[in-house]
Amino acid sequence: MSEVLDGAPARLGVEQAVARKPLNRGGWSWVLHQGSRDVYVVLVTIYIFAPYFSGVLVGDPVRGQAIMAQIATTYGLIVALTAPILGAAVEKYGPRKPLAATLLTLMLPMLIVLWWATPAGGLPLAATAGALIVLGVAYNWGDVAANSLLPRAAAEPGQASLLSGLGYVFSNGLSVLMLIVMLWGFVLPGQVDWPGIPKAPLLGLSTGHHEPSRLSGPLSALIMALGAIPFLLWTPDAPRTGLGVGAAFKAGLALLSDTFANLRGHRDVATFLATRMLYCDGMTALLVFGGLFAAGVMGWGALEMLVYGVSLSLVGALGGFLAPKLDRLLGPRRAVQVEIAGCLAALICLLGMRPDRILYVFAYDPAGPAVWDGPIYRTLPELFYVGLGLIIAVCVTAQYASSRTLLVRLAPPDRTAAFFGLYALSGTATVWLGSALVAAATTLFHSQVAGFVPIVALMALGALGLFAVRGGGREA
Numbered sequence: 001m002s003e004v005l006d007g008a009p010a011r012l013g014v015e016q017a018v019a020r021k022p023l024n025r026g027g028w029s030w031v032l033h034q035g036s037r038d039v040y041v042v043l044v045t046i047y048i049f050a051p052y053f054s055g056v057l058v059g060d061p062v063r064g065q066a067i068m069a070q071i072a073t074t075y076g077l078i079v080a081l082t083a084p085i086l087g088a089a090v091e092k093y094g095p096r097k098p099l100a101a102t103l104l105t106l107m108l109p110m111l112i113v114l115w116w117a118t119p120a121g122g123l124p125l126a127a128t129a130g131a132l133i134v135l136g137v138a139y140n141w142g143d144v145a146a147n148s149l150l151p152r153a154a155a156e157p158g159q160a161s162l163l164s165g166l167g168y169v170f171s172n173g174l175s176v177l178m179l180i181v182m183l184w185g186f187v188l189p190g191q192v193d194w195p196g197i198p199k200a201p202l203l204g205l206s207t208g209h210h211e212p213s214r215l216s217g218p219l220s221a222l223i224m225a226l227g228a229i230p231f232l233l234w235t236p237d238a239p240r241t242g243l244g245v246g247a248a249f250k251a252g253l254a255l256l257s258d259t260f261a262n263l264r265g266h267r268d269v270a271t272f273l274a275t276r277m278l279y280c281d282g283m284t285a286l287l288v289f290g291g292l293f294a295a296g297v298m299g300w301g302a303l304e305m306l307v308y309g310v311s312l313s314l315v316g317a318l319g320g321f322l323a324p325k326l327d328r329l330l331g332p333r334r335a336v337q338v339e340i341a342g343c344l345a346a347l348i349c350l351l352g353m354r355p356d357r358i359l360y361v362f363a364y365d366p367a368g369p370a371v372w373d374g375p376i377y378r379t380l381p382e383l384f385y386v387g388l389g390l391i392i393a394v395c396v397t398a399q400y401a402s403s404r405t406l407l408v409r410l411a412p413p414d415r416t417a418a419f420f421g422l423y424a425l426s427g428t429a430t431v432w433l434g435s436a437l438v439a440a441a442t443t444l445f446h447s448q449v450a451g452f453v454p455i456v457a458l459m460a461l462g463a464l465g466l467f468a469v470r471g472g473g474r475e476a
Contacts, residue, residue, distance in 0.1 A: 027163055029230035030153035033146060035170035036227020040111065040139065042175035043216040045288055047309035048182065049114060051295040052213035057117060057125055061296030065289060065448055069439035071129050072288055075136030076435060084422050087144045089252030094241040096145040097232055103142045104228050110135050114217025148420040151408065152236040160408050161324045165401045169320030172397060175313040178219065183306045186212035191303065192375060213302065269410045272469045273422050276403060279340050279462020282455045283396050285434040286347065296448050298355060298385060304376050311386060312393040319397025332406035333469055336399055340463040343395035347456060350388040351449055353381055434458055
C-alpha cells in the first residue's frame with residue numbers, strides 16, 4: 001500500500017500548483033550546469049574516447065575493458081573515502097560554488113590533454129589513465145556540490161522533482177547534439193556521399209590518426225566551461241556560515257560522525273543509501289563499460305558507436321520525463337524499483353546478443369541478406385542490440401532522476417548537503433567493487449560477457465533491498 005502522510009492531500013495540492021510555476025533563472029542555470037558536465041561522461045567515458053582508449057591505445061578490447069575497470073576502481077575508491085567528508089565540510093562552510101569552480105579548473109586541463117593521447121609519441125598510456133582517474137574524482141566531487149544545491153535551485157518544494165528530471169533531459173539532449181556534431185563533421189565526411197555532409201572532416205582532422213576521437217576531450221572541456229558560467233552567476237548558493245575552510249572541515253568531520261551515529265535514527269535514509277550502493281553502481285558500471293562492450297562484442301567501429309550513442313542519448317532523455325510521472329504515480333521508491341527491473345530485463349537479453357546469435361539461442365547468418373540497405377546496423381542482431389540498448393537508456397536515466405528525488409524526500413532538510421555527500425558515497429562506494437569484479441571476471445574468463453555478470457547481480461540485489469525502505473511512496 002502507498003504511504004499517506006499527515007496533511008498530504010493539502011500539501012500535494014500546494015506542490016502541484018508550485019510545480020506549474022515557471023522555473024526561475026537559477027533553476028534553469030542548474031539544469032544547464034548538469035547537462036554541460038554530463039557531456040564529458042557521454043563523449044569521454046562511454047561512446048568515443050573510452051572505445052578509442054581500449055581498442056587503439058591498449059589495442060585489445062578485452063584487456064582494454066579490464067584496464068578501464070581498474071581505472072574506475074581507483075577513482076571509485078578515492079571518491080568513496082572522500083565524498084562524505086567533502087559533503088559534510090561544505091555543509092558547514094556554506095557556499096558550494098567555490099568548490100564547483102575549483103573542480104572545474106581541475107577538469108578542464110585534464111580534458112584538454114586527452115588530445116595528445118596517441119599510440120606512439122604522445123601522452124603515455126599510464127599518464128592517460130592518470131588523467132582519467134583525476135577526471136573521475138573531480139566529476140564525482142562536483143556532483144556533491146551541484147546536487148546539494150538542487151533544493152535551492154528549485155526555489156519551491158514542488159519543483160525539485162521537475163528540476164531533477166529536466167537536468168537529465170537537458171544532459172541527454174546536449175549530449176545528442178554533440179554526438180551529432182561529431183558524426184556530421186568528423187566521422188561521416190569521406191565515408192558517405194550524402195547531401196549536407198562535408199567532403200572531408202572539419203578542421204582538417206585525420207580519421208587515420210584518430211583525431212576525432214581525441215577531440216572528444218577538448219570539446220567536452222569547452223561545453224563544460226560554457227555551461228558553468230550561468231550556474232556560477234545565477235543559481236542560488238548557500239550563505240556563509242562564518243567558518244573558514246579548515247574549521248569547516250573539522251566541523252564537517254564532527255557532523256559526519258554525528259550523521260553516521262544518527263543513521264539509526266534515520267533508518268529509511270540509511271537503508272536507501274545502502275541499497276543504492278548496489279543498484280546505482282551496477283548501472284554506473286553498465287554506462288562506463290557499455291560502449292566498450294558494444295564495440296568489442298558486436299565489432300562496431302566509430303560510425304556505429306556514434307550513431308548508437310546518439311540514439312541512446314536521444315531516447316534516454318525520455319527517462320527524464322518518465323521519472324517525474326512515475327514518482328507521482330507510484331512514489332519515487334517504487335518508481336526506482338520499476339526502472340531497475342526494466343533495465344535488468346533488457347540487460348539480460350542484451351548479454352545474449354552476438355553478430356551471429358539472437359537472445360542466446362537463435363542462430364543468425366551475418367553473411368546472409370541484409371535487413372535493409374543502410375550503411376550500418378544491417379543485420380537483425382544489430383537491430384535487436386540497439387533496441388535493447390534504448391530500453392536500458394530510458395530506465396537508467398529515469399532511475400538517476402527518481403533516486404535523487406527519493407533522497408530529497410527522505411533526508412532531513414537541515415542536512416541536505418551532508419546526506420548528498422553520503423548519496424555520493426552510495427553511488428561510488430561499491431563502484432570500485434563493481435569495477436574490480438568486472439575486471440576480474442573479464443580477465444579470468446577472457447570474456448566481455450562474463451565481465452558483465454557482476455553488474456546484473458549488483459542491480460538485482462539493489463532492487464530487492466528497496467523493499468526494506470519505508471517512505472517515498474505516493475503522497476495521495
